[in-house]
Amino acid sequence: MKTISLPDGREIKYELTRKRVKNINMRIKPDGTVSVSASTRVAVKYIEQVLTERADYIFEAAKHLQEREQRSEITSDKMRWLGKEYPVRVIRNFSERVALEENELRVFTTHPDEAQAMLVKWTEERFTELIRELNSEVRNALQSSGLTPPPTRISIKDMKSRWGSCSYTRGHISINRRLMAYPRETVLSVLWHEYAHYWHHDHSERFYAFLQQHFPEYRKWNNLLK
DSSP: OEEEEOTTSOEEEEEEEEOSOSSOEEEEOTTSOEEEEEOTTSOHHHHHHHHHHTHHHHHHHHHHHHHHHHTTSOOSSEEEETTEEEEEEEEEOTTOEEEEETTEEEEEESOGGGHHHHHHHHHHHHHHHHHHHHHHHHHHHHHHTTOOOOOOEEEEEOOSSOSEEEETTTTEEEEEGGGGGSOHHHHHHHHHHHHHTTTOSSOOHHHHHHHHHHOTTHHHHHGGGO
C-alpha cells in the first residue's frame, strides 16, 4: 500500500497492480483506499499525478460508499430495519433477548458489550423468516396465474454490487442481506425480479412487462434501491 500526501493534508492510500490493460483503472473502496491497475509502461509518477488530480472525486466517492454501507449497519444507538430507523436501547436484564417494543429496538442483556452481536443475530433470523414468507407469496402468486416455478433454493449473502441474482439453470436465487434496511415491498420487488429470470433471462421489455403483470408496483418499490 502506497501513500500520496496532498498539499491540504489529506492522504490517498492506493495499491498498484500491474496488468495488461490500456487505461489506468481504479476502484475506490469504502475505507477510502484505491485499487489501481495499469500497464507496466505507465510510470508510477504519472499514476500518482492522475490520483492527485482526481482527489476530490476519490474522497467524495468513498464517502458515498460508506454512507451506502451504513444504511443497513447497526450503530451503537440506532438501526435501520425494513425501511425505518429505530433507536437502540440496551437494558441490563437476565432475559438475554432482543425485542422491537414501543418503536425502539431493545436489547436485554447482562453483557452490554455483546449487544451488537445480539442485534446482528436477531436481524438475520428475522430477515430469513421474511424471505421465506415472501418466497411463498411469490410462488403462490405465480401458481395462481398458471405458471409453475421450478424448485428454488434461496441464499442470503453479503453482495457488493447486486441486490439479488438468479442462477435459473441451477434453481438458485441469492438475496443481498443489506436489503433488510429497506421496506418489505422493496425486498419483495427484488425477489420478483429474480423469479422473473426463470422466464426471461435478460432485462428486455418482455422481462419488465412480466413484472408489471405480476407485481404492478415493482418500479415504485424497486426504484428505492437506485
